[in-house]
Amino acid sequence: MNPTPSARILIADDEPLYLRTTGELLRKAGYTCVCVADAGAALHALHEAPFDLILSDLNMPGNLKLELLHEGRGNWPQIPMIVITGVPSVPSAIESVRLGIADYLLKPVKFEDLLGSVRRALVQSSSTTKVEVAPTDDSRTLNERYPEIIARCPQMIELLDIVDRVAAVDTNILITGESGTGKEVIARAIHQHSARRENRFQVIDCTAIPESLFESALFGHIKGSFTGAVKDQVGLLNQCDRGTAFFDELGELPATSQAKLLRAIQEQTFTPVGQSTPVQVDTRFICATNRNLELEVAAGRFRRDLFYRLGVIHIELPPLRDRGDDVLLLAERFLPQLKPAGSSVSGFSDATLRCFQQYDWPGNIRELRNAIERATALARTDCVEVGDLPEAVRQAAQPGMRKTLDVAASVSGLENSSRDEAIENAEHAYLSSLLEKHAGNISQAAQQAGLSRQGMHKLLKKHGIAAADYRR
């Protein structure tokens, strides 16, 4: 793609060295640049002459309340704007995307990344592919707009508000939170409330694709490009062109795959295996992980540039134990959905509700769903009693007892359990002790158990166990 010849770029930044170098490099790339050191000078320049693009710092004189962003977008909405900041913050990122900026980059920015972003912004504005911000209807509350998401506690309402703002603007999003907290539910909601809703929401489970097949699964391949490529295969990214790609368990992606993903995200192009011409896609990337990616970056296990690319908007889901009485609302929602056909169960005893409130829910909402499905199947009356709950949840109501299931708890009291429950408990305890022994290292634990990494991930997910809790 060639730079738009003679495009005029306004660069506003109060770091003299950064301003000079960026201006020089962009001039060498064929652009005309005007450099200013504060928001006031930038607004003056905008009044004086036409521009095709604004590159703006956030923390500079005259821009404490993002004045350049507001006035720039308000008075010259046809000029795309790229924000570059050394001090990222969620409120400023959200405000930026809400105002329809073209990109949000974090310093230090590699010049080729900046150039890529500049080119994309200019091409998009010339083809007038403006993101339509879905009209929000004030009379409808967030809960009405997102009926599939149970959220009443203040943290979740705040989170829904963020979801609502970012859904309509086309930025990449990172969702973190313990296993089972609803990361996929949130990602789907963002897609459903975006302009991409008519196109595909493609789930890509990073633990389910072996490293050697990542490129061909994601980008596709042509027949004969490697042993086993018996026919042409369209890649997963192609399938969600104009839609959303949801990368689940992103923290598990090996280094080589991280590099390939970064390139696809930055350039929105990729080359199918065995093909020479690149393919262009228009995809929004939403990624989720239950790992602390900042720690993974610090430990050298996750690419810093990929983390920054994805983390422009970072949504952190609170664990269920921190959501107050949302647990009771979730339980009420799940009961009619999950009870067996023909069952007359219609409620929970008070003691059962107390267990729900007191238990830790390490597997979060997924664990709650499983517990309710099981309890409604076991209930002998029209009310779920404490005795119908899994042992770990039952123990929560007994003072002095551990809230979470441990090895001792799983083997004691076996005589009171059903066969299925005893096997489940033993498997849970086995996985916990394996992870304890291998300090949360999934590869080592899988090897000892005679499982593949993917197999181990599936089992841990089923039991709501987070390997990260065992890392030392």
Ligand SMILES: Nc1ncnc2c1ncn2[C@@H]1O[C@H](COP(=O)(O)OP(=O)(O)OP(=O)(O)O)[C@@H](O)[C@H]1O
């Ligand atoms: N706020 C919510 N309201 C209603 N149901 C929810 C909510 N959050 C999650 N769920 C339900 O809980 C279950 C787990 O949610 P989900 O798969 O989105 O979690 P996750 O964080 O992506 O899990 P993992 O990290 O293991 O992939 C799903 O059945 C989902 O429908």
